[in-house]
Amino acid sequence: MVAANIVAKEKELDDNNVFAVDDDLKLLKSAAIYGANASGKSNLAKALSFMKWFMINSSKETQSTEKIGVEPFELSTETEAKPSFFEIVFLLDGTKYRYGFEANQKRVISEWLSYVPKTRQTRLFERVSDGNSRNIKYLSNTFNGKDIYPKTRNNALFLSVAAQFNVEIAERILDWLTKKVNIVSGLDDQDHLSYTVSSLATNNDNKSKIIQLIKKLDLGIKQIRIKEAEIIAIEQSSYHFKTPYSIKTGHERFDKQDNYVSMKFFDLDSHESEGTKKIIFIAGLLVDTLKYGKVLIFDEFDARLHPLISKAIVELFNSKNTNYNNAQLIFMTDDTNLLSNKLFRRDQIWFTEKNKYGATDLYSLVEYKIQKDASFESYYIKGRYGAIPFIGDLSQLLGEPNV
Structure with a gap:
């Protein structure tokens, strides 16, 4: 993700979203890839x-x-x-x-x-x-x-x-x-749970950072408990196995005067929403990537995430304060709320589009000459940059209504 020789509308983007390797090479901390369904993002x-x-x-x-x-x-x-x-x-x-x-x-x-x-x-x-x-x-x-x-x-x-x-x-x-x-997919978030669980199960620095991240994302979760499930016997055979760790999420309870009473713990798998589960599943991965300056390539990044939470995660990478080791995030998404000149430079936004022969082209917004105050999202939806679906007339899809 080599940075182009451009200047962003917001000066702070040039300071935060880019880091220098040497006098000649500058790299980007994040890049978003947009495109129609079946355009080749995945x-x-x-x-x-x-x-x-x-x-x-x-x-x-x-x-x-x-x-x-x-x-x-x-x-x-x-x-x-x-x-x-x-x-x-x-x-x-x-x-x-x-x-x-x-x-x-x-x-x-x-x-x-x-x-x-x-x-x-x-x-x-x-x-x-x-x-x-x-x-x-x-x-x-x-x-x-x-x-x-x-x-x-x-x-x-x-x-x-x-x-x-x-x-x-x-x-x-x-x-x-x-x-x-x-390289991960937002449609298979549970695959990333093991790292989060291992970090939460041990009393280390990552544990506190993961819990802090979950608290800051406004999920109503104040505490997290990890407990190894009991050994379960399989009657049909002599084998035994251990189920994965169970995760309990702590929520505050209040009385009728809105005074705090106690902490109530719920089972993550059966009581929390799909979005909440996804955040907990990937929290360890995000903290690990940022802490150790790794590269994270994330397909279907926005699946089951509120746009403001997706934006908050991107901002963690586009920041000198939280991404001091220059970790990099490359993600495929359909969330146009992130298409903002206050969040990204033009060289951080990429598009995939299939040509008439069925081949995918990958190109950057930096290839377009646009005004500094142009709305990335509005222009994209209007088709100025391509990489959108061209939907046919659906008005007569089911034929005339029966009278």
């Missing part, structure tokens, strides 16, 4: 999620006969037989790396890694395949993986194999990817 998150999984696991969780989980673009005869292309550029310990690969369902066609140790980009390795044979076109002594490449299967990544054999650069890259980059 596919972007899915592609990134696959790339992360394949980089980490292809050497150890796939067999030589297994297909690679890529899907060619089949709406074009030009591309349906071509490999899928993946590439990321990232900073690791202050050094810029560029890594990518091309693959079809049968094999990795090419793979490359370079970095910028000082001022010039330098290749660490380049792998190519002509379909019948495979070879390393270039391998730097810095990467130190000369004896490892022959162990790399056609359907595995050399980077993944190198990490398995303790090549330091590969290990550090995959460790960063595993620990510092999270």
Whole structure:
């Protein structure tokens, strides 16, 4: 998320939403991606999620006969037989790396890694395949993986194999990817509950920050209790298992004179709303991302969240005070309430739109020349930036009414 050379209408956005890596490179703390349904927003998150999984696991969780989980673009005869292309550029310990690969369902066609140790980009390795044979076109002594490449299967990544054999650069890259980059969906919030629970179950600094976040979001929750459920016996077999931790939310009780009486605890799963549950599910993830300067890619970000709560979460990232370690949030959303020039610079807003051939274009609002006081939301709804659905005439959908 490289910042463009622009100035926001609100000067504080330039101060808070952007951070400098060096004299030449500035990055953004957040980016919102908008687009019509079926425009490709979620596919972007899915592609990134696959790339992360394949980089980490292809050497150890796939067999030589297994297909690679890529899907060619089949709406074009030009591309349906071509490999899928993946590439990321990232900073690791202050050094810029560029890594990518091309693959079809049968094999990795090419793979490359370079970095910028000082001022010039330098290749660490380049792998190519002509379909019948495979070879390393270039391998730097810095990467130190000369004896490892022959162990790399056609359907595995050399980077993944190198990490398995303790090549330091590969290990550090995959460790960063595993620990510092999270790709999640707002439709599967319960998957993120384990981190929140583990933080709340231990008396550490994250616990207090999670509870503080939940209190500040006006859910009426004053306390949270975590209790491990009892062991349950399964009558049909001799196995036993433990259910997950139960979460109790504490709400204040008052008498008829509105005086506080006591704290009443409710079961999160059966008594709280879906929106409240989502906030508690992701609270640990948000605190962890901000505290340790991680990257969070969030599909369906606004699902089951009030617009003001979505805005408050974005503001946590767009702030020097709460995001002092320069964590980054990239999210896919349909919540146009967030489309504000008081919240985002133009380079923080992106759109996905399918062209007439069914392919997705990803582009930024910074590509449009607009007045500084223009309403991002109003112009978007009016179709000034594209990336909206064009809905046909529905007035006669069910035919004439029966008289």
